[in-house]
Amino acid sequence: xxxxxxxxxxxxxxxxxRTAAGTVARxxxxxxxxxxxxxxxxxxxxxxxxxxxxxxxxxxxxTACSGGDGGGDGDRPxxxxxxYKAGTLRVLASSELADMGPVxxxxxxxxxxxxxxxxxxxxxxxxxxxxxxxxxxFDAVWLSSNDYLxxxxxTAKRITNETPVMTSPVALGVRxxxxxxxxWDPAKVTWSQLHRAVADGRLTYGMTDPKRSNSGFSALVSxxxxxxxxxSALTEADVRKATPKLKEFxxxxxxxxxxxxxxxxxxxxxxxxxxxxxxxxxxxxxPEKLTVIRPSDGVVTADYPLTLLTSAxxxxxxxxxxxxxxxxxxxxxxxxxxTTLRRPVVAGVRPASALxxxxxxxxxxxxxRAVADGxxxxxxxxxxxxxxxVYVLDTSGSMGGERLDRLKSALAELTGxxxxxxxxxxxxxxxxxxxxxxxxxxVDPASPKAALDAIRDDAGKLSASGGTAIxxxxxxxxxxxSRKPSDAFTSVVLMTDGENTDGDPASAFDAxxxxxxxxxxxxxxxxxxxxxxDRGELDHIAGxxxxxxxxxxxxxxxxxxxxxxxxx
Numbered sequence: 001x002x003x004x005x006x007x008x009x010x011x012x013x014x015x016x017x018r019t020a021a022g023t024v025a026r027x028x029x030x031x032x033x034x035x036x037x038x039x040x041x042x043x044x045x046x047x048x049x050x051x052x053x054x055x056x057x058x059x060x061x062x063t064a065c066s067g068g069d070g071g072g073d074g075d076r077p078x079x080x081x082x083x084y085k086a087g088t089l090r091v092l093a094s095s096e097l098a099d100m101g102p103v104x105x106x107x108x109x110x111x112x113x114x115x116x117x118x119x120x121x122x123x124x125x126x127x128x129x130x131x132x133x134x135x136x137x138f139d140a141v142w143l144s145s146n147d148y149l150x151x152x153x154x155t156a157k158r159i160t161n162e163t164p165v166m167t168s169p170v171a172l173g174v175r176x177x178x179x180x181x182x183x184w185d186p187a188k189v190t191w192s193q194l195h196r197a198v199a200d201g202r203l204t205y206g207m208t209d210p211k212r213s214n215s216g217f218s219a220l221v222s223x224x225x226x227x228x229x230x231x232s233a234l235t236e237a238d239v240r241k242a243t244p245k246l247k248e249f250x251x252x253x254x255x256x257x258x259x260x261x262x263x264x265x266x267x268x269x270x271x272x273x274x275x276x277x278x279x280x281x282x283x284x285x286x287p288e289k290l291t292v293i294r295p296s297d298g299v300v301t302a303d304y305p306l307t308l309l310t311s312a313x314x315x316x317x318x319x320x321x322x323x324x325x326x327x328x329x330x331x332x333x334x335x336x337x338x339t340t341l342r343r344p345v346v347a348g349v350r351p352a353s354a355l356x357x358x359x360x361x362x363x364x365x366x367x368x369r370a371v372a373d374g375x376x377x378x379x380x381x382x383x384x385x386x387x388x389x390v391y392v393l394d395t396s397g398s399m400g401g402e403r404l405d406r407l408k409s410a411l412a413e414l415t416g417x418x419x420x421x422x423x424x425x426x427x428x429x430x431x432x433x434x435x436x437x438x439x440x441x442x443v444d445p446a447s448p449k450a451a452l453d454a455i456r457d458d459a460g461k462l463s464a465s466g467g468t469a470i471x472x473x474x475x476x477x478x479x480x481x482s483r484k485p486s487d488a489f490t491s492v493v494l495m496t497d498g499e500n501t502d503g504d505p506a507s508a509f510d511a512x513x514x515x516x517x518x519x520x521x522x523x524x525x526x527x528x529x530x531x532x533x534d535r536g537e538l539d540h541i542a543g544x545x546x547x548x549x550x551x552x553x554x555x556x557x558x559x560x561x562x563x564x565x566x567x568x
Contacts, residue, residue, distance in 0.1 A: 084139070084313060084316065086315055087112055087113060087114060087319065088113075088114045088115075088116055088319075089113055089114070089115050089116065089139050089140055089316060089319050089320055089323060090116050090118070090137060090138045090139045090140070090316075091115055091116065091117045091118070091138065091139070091140045091141065091142050091306075092117075092118055092120055092125050092128065092129075092134055092138045092140070092141045092142070093117040093118065093119055093120070093141070093142040093143070094119070094120075094122070094125075094142065094143050094144045094214045094304075095119040095120075095121075095213075095214070095259060095260070096144065096214065096215065096260055096279065096281075096282060097117065097119075097142060097304070098117075098119070099281075099285070099339065099340050100336070100339075100340060102335075102339055103327075103332065103335050103336055103339055103340070106332075106335065107323055107326050107327060107332065110326055111319075111322040111323055111326050112319075112322070113319045113320075113322055113323045115323070117142070118137075118138070121211070121212045121213055121214060121217075122143055122144070122145075122148055122213075122214045122217050123148070123211055123212075123217070123376075124212075125141060125143055125149075126148055126149050126152060126155065129141060129149065129152075129155050129158050129159065129309070130152055130154045130155050130158070132158070134158070134309060135158070135309060135311035138309060139308065139309060139312040139313070139316035139317075139319075139320065140306060140307060140308050140309060140312065140316075140320055141159065141307050141309065142165075142304065142305075142306045142307065143214060143304075143305075143307075144168075144214040144215070144218065144279070144302035144304055145214070145218065145302045145303060145304075145305075146159075146162055146305050146307060147221075147365045148217065148369075148372060149307075151366065151368060151369035151372055152369060157310065158309060158310055158311070159307050159308065159309060159310065160307075160308050160309075160310050161307065161308040161317075161320070161321075162305040162306075162307045163305055163306050163307070163324040163328070164303040164304065164305045164345050165303075165304045165305070165306055165324070165327050165328070165336070165345065166303070166304050166333075166336050166337070166340065166342040166343060166344065166345055167301050167302060167303045167304070167342060167343045167345060168279040168280050168281040168282075168301065168302050168304075168341075168342045168343060169279070169280050169294055169299035169300065169301040169302075169360060170215070170218050170219050170222040170277065170278070170279060170280075170299055170300050170301075170302075171277075171278070171279070171280040171283055171292050171293055171294045171295075171299065172189075172194065172205065172275050172276070172277055172283075172292070172293045172295075173275060173276045173278065173283030173284075173286060173290030173291070173292050173293075174186075174203075174274060174275040174290060174291050174292075174293055175274055175275065175288070175290065175291070176289070176290075176291050178203065178274040178275065179291045179293075181202075182197060182202060182203070184293075186291050186292070186293045187296065187356070187358060188296050189293050189295060189296060190226075190295055190296055190297045191223070191226030191227055191295045191297055191298075192227070192297075194249075194293075194295065195227055195245050195248065195249050198248065198249050198251065198252035199245075199248040199249070199251075199252075203252055203274050203275060204252045204253075204254045204272060204273050204274050204275070205252055205253060205254065205255075205273060205274060205275040205276060205277055206253065206254060206255025206256065206257070206263055206266070206267055206270075206273050206275075206276050206277070207219045207220075207253060207255070207256070207257075207263070207276065207277040207278065208256070208257050208258065208259065208260055208263055208278070208566075209256055209257065209258055209565075209566040209567075210376055210379055211376055211380070211566075212258045212259075212565070212566035213257070213258060213259060213260065213566065214302070215260050215278045215279050215282060217376075218279070218300050218302060219277040219278065220375060220376070220379055221234070221300050221363075221365060221366065221372075221375070222277075222299060222300040222363060223246065223249060223277070224238075224239055224242055224246060224375055225238075225298070225300065225363040225364055225365070226295060226297065226298060226363055227242045227245045227246060227249065228241055228242035229241075229242075230363075230364050231364070232364055232367075233364050233365065233366065233367030233368075234364050234365060234366040234367060234371055235366075235367055235371060236370070236371055236374060239371065239374065239375055239378070243378070243382075243383075246378075246383050247382070247383055250379070250383045250384050250385070251385070253384060253385065254270065254272060254273045255267060255270060255273055255276075256384070256489055256566075256567065256568070257566065257567055258563065258564075258565075258566020258567050259566070260278055260279075260282050262548055262567070263276065263278070264276070264282070264286045264287060264288075265287070266524070266546055267286070267288070268287055268288055269522075269546050270522065272522075275290075276290070279302060280292055280294065280341070280342075280355070281340055281341040281342045284341045284354055284355075285341060292356075294356065294360050295360075296360070297361065298360060298361040298362065298363040299360045299361075299362065299363060300362070300363050300365065301362055303345070304342070306320065306323070306324050306327070308320050328345065328346055329346075330346060330348065330349050333345070333346045333349040334349055334350075337349070337350075337351050337352040337355070338352050341354055341355065343355060380419050380420075381419055381420035381421070381445065382420070384489075385487060385488050385489050386419065386420075386421035386422055386423065386488045386489070387419060387422045387423070387488055387489045387490075387491075387568045388422070388423040388481075388486050388488035388489065388490045388491075389422075389423070389424055389425065389490070389491050389492070389493060389568055390425040390427050390477045390480060390481060390491075390492050390493070391411075391424070391425065391426050391427060391493045391495070392427050392429065392473050392474060392477050392492060392493065392494045392495070393407065393426060393427065393428045393429065393462065393495050394428075394429060394430075394468060394470075394495055394496035394497055394498070395407075395428040395429065395430055395434065395462050395463060395464050395465070395466075396429075396430045396431075396464065396465070396466050396467055396468045396497075396498065396501075397430070397464055397465055397466060397467070398464075398468070398497055398498050398531070398532070399464040399497055399531075400464035401464075403497055403530075403531055404462060404463075404464050406557050406558075407459075407462065407495065407557065408459050408460055408462060409557075409558065410556075410557040410558035410560075410561050411426070411455070411456070411459035411561070412456045412459055412460070413558045413561075413562075414558065414561050414562065414565075415452040415455050415456055416452075417562065417565055418443050418448075418451075418452060418455070419443065420443055420444075420445040420448060421442070421443060421445060422442070422443045423440060423441070423442045423443075423486075423488065424440070424441050424442075424443070424451075424455055425438065425439065425440040425441075425480065426438065426439050426455070426458050426459065426462075427473065427476070427477055427480070428462055429466075429468075429469055429470075429472075429473035429476075430464075430465050430466020430467060430468070430469070430502075431466035431467040431468075431469055431502040431503070432466075432469050432472060432473070432502070432503060433469075433472070433473050433476045434466075437458075437461070437462070438480075439454070439455075439458045441454050441455050441458070466502070467501045467502035468496060468498045468499065468500055468501045468502060469500065469501075469502040469503030469504075470494070470496055470499075470500040470503075470537070471500055471503060471504045471505060471506055471508060471509035472502070472503030472504045472509075473503070474492065474494065474509055474525065474541070475504065475508075475509060475512050477492045478492070478512075478513070478516065478520060478523065481520070481523060482520055485519075489568055490522075490523045491523060491524050491525070491526060491547070491564075491567065491568050492523060492524070492525045492526070492545075492547075493525075493526050493527075493528065493561070493564055494525055494526070494527040494528065494538070494541065495527075495528045495530060495557075495561075496527070496528075496530065496531075496533045496538075497530050497531025497532055497533055498531060498532050498533055498534075499532070499533065499534045499537060500537065506537065506540065509541075510544060513544060513545060521545075521546075522546070523545070524542075524545050524546045524547035524548070524567070525541050525542060525544075525545040525547040526542065526547045526548055526549075526550060526564045526567060527539075527541050527542055527547065527549050527550070528549075528550050528551075528552050528557070528560045528561070528564075529549060529550065529551045529552060529553050530552045530553065530557060530560075531553075535549070547567075548567065550563055550564055
């Protein structure tokens, strides 16, 4: 395991820097402002140095901006740079708390306190708190768990008054037919049994990205802790001991996602995926009925603590006290468990009928930030399947000038986030795919700098010419991928600034896609809305292929590319 500062911290800081840059871009009318250049990834020492540089750049940008705009997974109600308003609590929150809407509406009527959430992933939220950025636009933070937050000594002075509101353990949601095939009693399944079923090729699953999703981070810790056999705080030695089993376990992961909502939707399309790893409440709310398994040898449980920032105004602290007091009343606890399928934290309140009553041991959490970050780094670069992505890039005549500059800058910035073993193909197109400019690079763990430098160089050579052949170019991307089948997490990213003007029409692509073998149809397209592109066209492509549309018209282009990383 890497003992120096691992890459997750540097990458999270880079994402926050892009978020701030995107805010500046929006205030300037959609044009991206100046960005600090991400240095090439190389030696461990260089990575650590760049982590500090990224955090410094973040601090400078945070000073220039009025507040956060969300980030992470989920929607962003409330917007960025929220001004304080009496009777309103500005909360940096986990995205899965969107289902608390009805409960919070009732709380507002009972207490006079309105919650305005801005959703973020765990690591993003922790970096905002540690840097002081959260102080500028929020009164409180409401994550699924504060376990990772507590590993950061630099956050201790910035938070106060943690109040658990409800709980939900990490679990597996398995198709009933799979449970029957495996001959399992759901109440007695252990982590070792799950590992053995995956290692034997009898169980596959999906889970969210641990760096971009609260549930994914908790799931990763659950698996590592469960397979290590640790009896106290998880150590580097525990993780090393469990690494062979972890590698085997993650061979069974067939789906990844930046959000629980998209993961559940993608799961319904994938008959080759047997299960989902997520919070119990999410699994019980999934569109497809699943058998929920809480491993009998222990779970990691989220307790959703509403936590005040020490910088909050006295009136905001009073409002938070009224809100948490209400949320812990027996009536509100009953409403929470029936509405969200999370478990009550107040004695005497029975969990919703769908929740099993038998208790579970709480698995140990990493004992230090180094262990947690090292586990994240190992997951990204060693444990999980590698990524394979074709970037289908519009370099038509309309992309000339500032738009092409933005694309080149976004791609150069993105190289700081590519994982070891990742295969990256840049496929520029105009009136057709510009075959002489198509380049494929694979990030070699032994020497990642060579591939990353080459990708930056390839991006820098892009030139604008020709029309816009969206659908013909997408077909070429699928043909390209079919020439060398792979078990990697495979996807296509489409960036275009206009409508289709050349080559095949939409109907031809639809027919082409539906004619593909089932395995190839599992490759999603993630379109980016940019410039004058047609939202309807791109939304149709995403829906047809099982992808998701990302909007760069309301923020930075590099921010859209970065957000897609959670799905690759």
